[in-house]
Amino acid sequence: MTDPAVLVVGAGPAGLTAAFELASRGIGPVLVVDREAEAGGVPRHCEHNGFGLQDLHRSMSGPAYARRLARRAERAGVRVRLRTTATALGDDGSISLAGPDGIESMHPGAVLLATGARERxxxxxxxxxxxxxxxxxxxxxxxxxxxxxxxxxxxxxxxxxxxxxxxxxxxxxxxxxxxxxxxxxxxxxxxxxxxxxxxxxxxxxxxxxxxxxxxxxxxxxxxxxxxxxxxxxxxxxxxxxxxxTGDWIPDNDLARRAGLSMEQSTRGPLTDGWGRTSRPGVLAAGALVHPGETAGLAALTGRTAGRRLAGQWSSSGPGRGAGPVTGLSVITVAPLCSVVPAVVDPRDAPARLLLRSKVFSDRRLVVASQGGRELGRHRLRHSTPHRSLSVPGSLIARADPAGGTVELSLA
Ligand SMILES: Cc1cc2nc3c(=O)[nH]c(=O)nc-3n(C[C@H](O)[C@H](O)[C@H](O)COP(=O)(O)OP(=O)(O)OC[C@H]3O[C@@H](n4cnc5c(N)ncnc54)[C@H](O)[C@@H]3O)c2cc1C
Missing domain, CATH: 3.50.50.60 (FAD/NAD(P)-binding domain)
Structure with a gap:
């Protein structure tokens, strides 16, 4: 196969959705590789209902959801190669694959990592x-x-x-x-x-x-x-x-070994609002970035990365605009313990920021500030540990792009 325009690592909800968005916008060829014998990621093993609510607006069993995402991507022209493991990501944008036909190196225009997360x-x-x-x-x-x-x-x-x-x-x-x-x-x-x-x-x-x-x-x-x-x-x-159960760790080996900047609290790669990492041409989405979230949310981050990359390539030409990550650092103050994305451009803020708290807290007001100046406040419905606390990205829209780190705390 010729080098793909985009190579997606991981055929779970995030990877399949990103690949579908790219291919259906005329970007190609798009190749998805997965080490498993079947596409679909974790939902393939979850017989219960409740998958697809956020992205497809319907409730499906895990296997039905996985099949639907795989079929939709393939119909859009995405090629899915199974039993194929991505073993290394080179500094020059190359990627090494090991599969039934042996070892191969490719030079795609961009790589999207969607390798998921697992429980410790x-x-x-x-x-x-x-x-x-x-x-x-x-x-x-x-x-x-x-x-x-x-x-x-x-x-x-x-x-x-x-x-x-x-x-x-x-x-x-x-x-x-x-x-x-x-x-x-x-x-x-x-x-x-x-x-x-x-x-x-x-x-x-x-x-x-x-x-x-x-x-x-x-x-x-x-x-x-x-x-x-x-x-x-x-x-x-x-x-x-x-x-x-729980206690998630992103499947971050490929990203870590490639030397991408990592986020200390989530242990996933550092990304901005549309999934760009510290390496130009390398994006990340799904549970690799947000461990412990729903499949629908993983799919939505894949959708954002796919749409933004396709949009950028349509206007500036292939290979352009895929990073590296740019914007202000966003950090949390205890008991908040993580925020995704942790780099945000206030002029192009994502729809929401997802926070996590370490403990139950009676303080429900999230305050965003920069250099001691308050930017905005948002009241949370709950502050339950192990569940995401969603705040609108507009909370930091008033930040000065040259003004340094934005802090999120509870009051
Ligand atoms: C037990 C359990 C129950 C869950 N229940 C629900 C639920 O009821 N509802 C819900 O919405 N969510 C649920 N989730 C969460 C949901 O499954 C995840 O959020 C979602 O699967 C994340 O999607 P993803 O595409 O980021 O990663 P994954 O689904 O994990 O897919 C990642 C894929 O990448 C592949 N991969 C990894 N590394 C490589 C490599 N180096 N080379 C090639 N391939 C690679 C893996 O084989 C895998 O197929 C559950 C999760 C678990 C573990």
């Missing part, structure tokens, strides 16, 4: 104890269940954000009772209806302000040691399955 496994969370079978992340659990493999009978779910409740439903579907959910925060971090259904409908107790301090079992998991962070009491819960 037990080993990365440094949970002590034995090394028995029966230990999963939600993603592993879903693949296991989709493959028809037996899971266990009694499970502890670690975490209480949206994805933890999704794990409870997957366990139920596999005939496994969830005997406890454990979170180190004082309450759950999902919407009240999910928490209510788990507690009342499924009778799953929530151990708040608690943490898992050990796994016990030889061969198979036998019990989970849980410490109450308020009283210090330790309890052993009989369980043959434990699911570690």
């Amino acid at each position: 496994p037990r080993s990365a969370r440094l949970v002590p104890g034995d090394r028995p079978a029966g230990v999963f992340t939600t993603g592993q659990l879903q693949q296991w269940v989709a493959g028809g493999l037996p899971v266990g009978s009694r499970a502890v779910v670690v975490g209480a954000e949206h994805v933890a409740y999704s794990a409870v439903l997957t366990l139920r579907h596999a005939g496994v009772a969830t005997v406890a959910m454990v979170t180190d925060l004082p309450r759950h971090q999902t919407v009240s209806a999910f928490a209510w259904f788990a507690r009342r409908g499924l009778r799953v107790p929530l151990r708040a302000s608690s943490r898992v301090i050990g796994l016990r079992g030889h061969g198979r998991l036998e019990s989970v040691e849980v410490e109450d962070l308020v009283t210090g009491a330790v309890e052993c819960i009989d369980a043959d399955t434990v699911v570690f």
